[in-house]
Structure formats: structure tokens, C-alpha cells
Amino acid sequence: MSIRDLPEASRSLSGKVAIVGLGETDYGDDYRASRAKAEGWERPTPEHLAVTAFERALADSGLRRSDIDGLGVSFLYGGPQPAEAAALLGLTPRYLTQVFGIMAGPLPQACAAIAEGKCDSMAVVYAVATRSIGRKFGGANFDDDSGAPPSYYYYHPWGWSSQAAHWAMTWRFYQQQYGRNDADLGAIAIETRKHAMAHPQAVMQTPITIEDYLGARFVVKPLRLYDLCVVNDGAICFIVTRADRARDLAHTPVALAGWGESIVKADKLDALVRGQLRPHYQEAGRQALTMAGLSLADIQHFETGDMSTVNPINALEGYGFAEPGTAIDLCRAGELSLGGRLPMNMAGGMLSGAYMHGWSHVAELVRQLRHEAGPRQVPDLEVSMFNLAQTDQVHPLIFKRGV
Amino acid sequence: MSEPRPDRTLGPRHDMFWQYCGQGELRVPKCTACGKLVWPVLKACDRCGDENFEWARMSGRGKLVSWCSFVQDYYKATLPVPYDTILVELEEGLLFISIPDGFTEADMSPGMQLELRLRDCHDSAGAFRLPVFVRA
Numbered sequence: 001m002s003i004r005d006l007p008e009a010s011r012s013l014s015g016k017v018a019i020v021g022l023g024e025t026d027y028g029d030d031y032r033a034s035r036a037k038a039e040g041w042e043r044p045t046p047e048h049l050a051v052t053a054f055e056r057a058l059a060d061s062g063l064r065r066s067d068i069d070g071l072g073v074s075f076l077y078g079g080p081q082p083a084e085a086a087a088l089l090g091l092t093p094r095y096l097t098q099v100f101g102i103m104a105g106p107l108p109q110a111c112a113a114i115a116e117g118k119c120d121s122m123a124v125v126y127a128v129a130t131r132s133i134g135r136k137f138g139g140a141n142f143d144d145d146s147g148a149p150p151s152y153y154y155y156h157p158w159g160w161s162s163q164a165a166h167w168a169m170t171w172r173f174y175q176q177q178y179g180r181n182d183a184d185l186g187a188i189a190i191e192t193r194k195h196a197m198a199h200p201q202a203v204m205q206t207p208i209t210i211e212d213y214l215g216a217r218f219v220v221k222p223l224r225l226y227d228l229c230v231v232n233d234g235a236i237c238f239i240v241t242r243a244d245r246a247r248d249l250a251h252t253p254v255a256l257a258g259w260g261e262s263i264v265k266a267d268k269l270d271a272l273v274r275g276q277l278r279p280h281y282q283e284a285g286r287q288a289l290t291m292a293g294l295s296l297a298d299i300q301h302f303e304t305g306d307m308s309t310v311n312p313i314n315a316l317e318g319y320g321f322a323e324p325g326t327a328i329d330l331c332r333a334g335e336l337s338l339g340g341r342l343p344m345n346m347a348g349g350m351l352s353g354a355y356m357h358g359w360s361h362v363a364e365l366v367r368q369l370r371h372e373a374g375p376r377q378v379p380d381l382e383v384s385m386f387n388l389a390q391t392d393q394v395h396p397l398i399f400k401r402g403v
Numbered sequence: 404m405s406e407p408r409p410d411r412t413l414g415p416r417h418d419m420f421w422q423y424c425g426q427g428e429l430r431v432p433k434c435t436a437c438g439k440l441v442w443p444v445l446k447a448c449d450r451c452g453d454e455n456f457e458w459a460r461m462s463g464r465g466k467l468v469s470w471c472s473f474v475q476d477y478y479k480a481t482l483p484v485p486y487d488t489i490l491v492e493l494e495e496g497l498l499f500i501s502i503p504d505g506f507t508e509a510d511m512s513p514g515m516q517l518e519l520r521l522r523d524c525h526d527s528a529g530a531f532r533l534p535v536f537v538r539a
């Protein structure tokens with residue numbers, strides 16, 4: 001399944017489905033166990049992780065197994081086919097599909113399937129065993145998830161590859177344009193780490209100081225170790241159901257209110273490095289907000305893909321939460337943390353929380369909108385926004401508390 | 404002396420690019436329908452979708468837009484790390500990934516004037532000339 005199958009953002013689909021069940025594996029515990037390699041410890045398989053996430057989501061939803069009549073699966077780096085996965089999970093769904101791996105398409109796709117009557121309650125399951133298979137991001141053997149080489153594959157003869165290099169080029173340009181130094185970027189890493197430490201299952205749990213940040217090794221200069229996301233194994237399952245069925249369940253439902261999409265068609269590096277994808281953020285954000293019937297000022301909490309510290313800066317400025325060149329000031333002023341104007345990546349994002357291709361951001365968003373996030377709960381939260389932007393595309397999702 | 408580099412993408416259209424480099428010319432596909440310069444080499448124009456191209460010769464002059472240095476070894480020791488990479492805006496408006504020749508990141512500043520050179524290299528498919536940039 002390709003992300004091209006993203007259903008069109010339309011007002012009629014807004015609020016039609018809600019997330020009523022959430023299950024995640026224990027990223028932090030699993031990461032620490034994989035580092036410790038204690039005797040008798042075995043690396044979990046994608047299948048094992050998926051079952052754990054699904055069983056937790058099912059129990060969380062309070063639905064019966066037989067209520068789940070739809071299943072969408074994504075084993076991003078390999079795993080069973082949908083039919084095998086259904087058997088593994090003890091399901092006999094009338095609607096069975098593969099969903100696009102990263103958290104851009106799966107929930108809109110589930111929404112469309114439910115709206116079309118293909119199923120009423122769908123389990124959407126994602127699992128990766130990234131660290132287990134030693135996946136490296138960049139270099140000569142990089143394979144794009146779609147099987148086709150991404151355009152930057154082309155630059156190998158110049159020694160230029162890797163996602164990190166994109167963000168490094170982008171940051172260098174931004175730094176020059178707005179007069180920012182390295183320590184400025186560190187503010188994002190340090191703040192995100194603080195958020196992770198308020199979430200027991202975040203992978204990273206030790207505080208970092210600006211000295212730690214600046215003293216860490218460069219990966220692709222000007223980006224250092226703490227500018228780039230963690231890599232870990234895990235699985236997540238969301239149970240999505242028709243809004244009218246979501247009301248009497250165990251938890252406050254979290255409604256999918258809007259989504260959007262903007263893909264760079266030409267001159268990708270220029271759009272990213274010099275344009276910071278701003279027109280694309282604007283367009284995708286407009287679609288999602290229009291669909292949800294909301295304005296940007298209604299967004300109270302932001303979970304955004306942070307493959308690097310540069311991504312949240314692009315997103316904050318792209319959507320218009322901050323003027324160009326000022327996202328870091330927002331961070332330094334505490335506006336992106338509890339008590340601030342737009343608490344961001346409250347479970348530690350990908351930088352310090354878990355690298356789940358955006359799925360764990362939505363998991364945190366669900367906890368937040370249920371008002372079940374404990375010490376890191378954003379007060380009086382009603383509307384949250386999620387964003388995932390790769391080098392050449394932008395995907396926002398908007399969620400509301402209740403149906 | 405020829406320098407080892409990671410493998411190029413080769414194939415019918417790609418070979419033309421390297422053939423021109425071999426002749427000391429930087430040429431990129433230009434859509435014959437709408438006139439857009441298209442880089443990297445694509446099957447169809449990324450503005451109008453047309454599949455007919457001519458090879459437009461670039462002046463070789465450009466200016467520095469951004470740069471980054473690979474410190475982590477992504478290429479399994481093919482290239483000694485660290486090494487610098489640059490993003491050059493060619494005079495014709497196109498952004499072009501390349502490497503600096505005769506200067507390093509310590510010398511770099513935005514807008515720096517650059518000029519094309521072709522460097523003798525080889526990969527697993529044989530010898531070729533790689534477009535690199537010197538200070539103008």
C-alpha cells in the first residue's frame with residue numbers, strides 16, 4: 001500500500017471514527033534489556049511485539065475480540081502478511097489490509113474503510129524490529145521503504161546520503177539565514193529529553209546538559225548525536241471504531257477530526273533546504289484544519305516527528321505556530337513544555353522517547369486527550385495536532401477529545 | 404591519480420550525464436516541452452511530465468548555499484571520514500550536491516563563488532569524472 005491511497009481530506013469524514021483502544025510495547029524496558037543482553041534474554045520478534053501491542057489495545061478498549069472486524073497491519077521492516085497476522089492475533093476480520101508504514105496514512109485509511117462500511121472496529125497494528133536487524137539509515141545500501149531508491153540515492157558518488165544529511169544541510173542554511181548557533185539547536189534536544197524523563201517507557205532517561213550536547217560526537221556536522229533520533233524496537237496498536245459506537249466504552253474516545261497532505265513535486269532539495277517545506281506545511285495544515293473546522297489557535301498540544309532536532313523547527317514555523325526564525329525562542333521560553341502555549345512531544349518524541357515512525361507520538365496524544373498522561377498531562381486539553389514530515393512531504397493529523 | 408568513489412546510478416539516461424562529464428562538460432536534462440532543468444536525472448519532467456529532454460550545458464559557475472560534513476562513516480571506508488559536502492546553486496538556478504576541491508568547511512560562507520572542475524575518479528563500473536567545485 002502506498003501513501004498515495006490517502007483518502008481525501010473532507011469535512012464529511014471529520015469525527016467519523018475515534019481511537020478507543022491503545023496498546024504499546026515497553027520501549028524503555030525492551031531497549032534497556034537489549035543493551036544489557038542479560039543471560040537468557042531473547043530479542044523480541046516483530047510478531048511477538050505485535051501480539052503484545054494488540055492484546056494491550058484490546059484490553060484497553062474493553063471490546064471483545066469478536067468485535068474487531070477489521071485489521072490493518074504494517075510490519076515496516078518485515079513480518080507476516082495480513083492474513084497470517086490475523087491468525088496470529090486470533091482475529092477473523094471481514095476487512096483485512098496492509099497499511100502504509102509511517103504514521104501518515106493508516107488512521108485516515110482506517111477512517112475511510114469504516115465510513116465505507118468495510119468494517120466497524122479496526123485494529124491498526126504496527127511493529128518494527130529496527131535495532132534487531134541492525135538497520136542503518138544511509139550509506140550505499142540504503143533501501144527506501146517503497147523499494148524504489150529515493151532521489152538522494154543519486155548523490156552517492158559525492159558521498160552524500162542519509163536522512164541526517166538532509167537535516168544537516170537544512171540546519172546549516174537556517175543557521176546562516178537567522179544567525180543561530182549550535183547551542184540554539186541543543187535547546188530542542190534538551191527540552192525533549194526532559195519530556196522523555198517524565199515518561200517511564202521512554203528509551204532515554206538521563207538528563208542532558210548543554211555541555212553534554214555540545215561535547216557529543218558529530219554524525220553529520222553540524223548535527224551531533226543528540227540531534228538525531230534513537231533507534232529501537234517496538235509495536236503499537238490502535239483500535240479505531242465508528243464514532244457512534246465509541247461513546248460507551250472504557251475510555252474517553254479520541255476522535256480523528258482532520259488530516260492533510262502536501263508532497264513536493266519538483267526540486268526536492270531546494271524545497272527542503274531553502275524553503276523548509278513552508279508552502280507544503282501551509283497547504284497540508286490548511287487542509288487538516290478546514291476538515292476539522294478549526295483554526296491553528298485551537299491547537300493546544302503538538303506531537304511532531306523529530307527524526308532530528310531540525311524537524312520540529314520546520315514544523316512549528318511551517319504551520320505558523322512560530323514566525324520564521326523564531327521556533328527556538330519558543331522552546332527557550334518554555335512555551336513547548338507544560339505550562340507553555342504549545343506543549344510539544346510530551347513523551348520524548350523520537351529524539352529521546354521511541355523511534356516508532358510517528359505512531360508513538362499519536363499514542364501519547366491519545367493519552368493526553370484522554371487526560372490520562374499523569375504528571376505530564378497538558379491541562380484542559382481538547383484538541384491536539386500530530387505532524388509527520390519527511391524530506392519531501394508533510395502529513396498533519398488533528399484529534400479531538402470525545403465524539 | 405584516480406580516486407575511488409561510491410557507485411554511480413547508471414542506465415540509459417544516466418550514462419549520458421557521465422559521458423558529458425567525461426568530456427569536461429556539466430550538462431543536465433532540460434525539458435523540451437516546458438524548458439525546466441531537471442536534476443537529478445528523472446524519467447519525466449517534474450514540472451510538466453513530458454519525457455523528452457535535451458542536455459543543457461551549465462556554465463560551471465555557482466555559489467554556495469549550504470554544506471555539511473560526514474563524520475560518521477556511511478560508506479564502509481570507501482571514503483575517509485570526515486569529509487565535506489556542499490550544496491551549490493548553479494548560475495542557471497539549479498541546486499547541485501557536490502564536494503569542495505581545495506577548500507574545507509572552515510573556509511565556507513554562504514554565497515561564496517564557486518567554479519566547476521572535473522576530477523578523475525573510479526567506481527565499481529570503471530573510470531569517470533566527478534563534477535566538484537573550487538573557489539572562483
Ligand SMILES: [Zn+2]
Nearest residue numbers: 434437448451
Ligand atoms: Zn517540463
